[in-house]
Amino acid sequence: MHRPPIAAYLSLAASMALVGSYVGLSKLLVAAFPVFLLAWLRFGIAAVAMAHWVHRVAGETPLSPHDRVLLFWESFLGNFLFSICMLFGVAATSALAAGVVMAAIPAAVALLSWAFLRERIGGRVWAAIACAALGIALLAMARAPASASGVPVAAAPWWGYVLLLGAVICEASYVVIGKRLAAQVSPRRISALINLWGLALVTPFGAWQAWQFDFAAITAPTWVLLVFYALAASMVTVWLWMRGLRHVPAPRAGVFTVMLPVSAALVGVLFLGETFGAAHVAALGLAVLGLLLATWPSRKAANSGTSAN
8 A cells, every 4th residue: 555646646637637728728729710620630630649559559459340339439429529519619608618517527427327337326426417517507597797898798609508518428428438448458549549530530521621721820829729739638638647547546536637627717717818707606616516526536445446556
């Protein structure tokens, strides 16, 4: 028995903080690029960066036909549809809204695991699901605060929140399918292969939008932000998360997903000029509470996880 190193905790926190930051900063990218073109560029940049992850490592079994089917659905739901729903949803709402809604991912994972993997849902997880639903509803009903000039800001459309919720379901599906795949395929290879599937799926739409797009109008900082988004979404967060999981039990590691809504909200306030009122603060608080209820390890899980290290 030993205490996990601080570096492992820092890796987990940094991974989720990066996820929240690129979810928030994607609002700047969708203002510069059409959504399908942005997704196409993201997958293309990541495909080049992860080319050396595609090949099978020593000792890894070849992909079975069932594994190939799971890889397709892993990419279609967790990469392709997630990116489309998230980017359109963020464009229609805000970085704060995206952070609050994305905090429901652990609760959604629990629901899908219960439905498809027959895993039991405890009282805390049901409470987390209720907190997530209440937080999203409160956020959707909250009146947008006035701008700095005193002019009321138009409320976000309802379908923007529906798209963000769709992104949550897609990401939860990604996690549930990944549970089946992880036993046969290395995490790095899974990431590379599903990224290639995502690139193939979005190419017709991305190429169509690229045909008449003025790439010369994109500034250098926007290109840098695009590269950061592509690498962070596909590579860096995966590497940091897996690095932390080497030393931290999975139930305890889940607590660090609290950094996602917090960092997304901070990006919205500090870099995008978003403001929020009491209802928005309450929604974020409910989101964080629900996330902690869903991921905070029980005493039994924490003890068994610590003794396993």
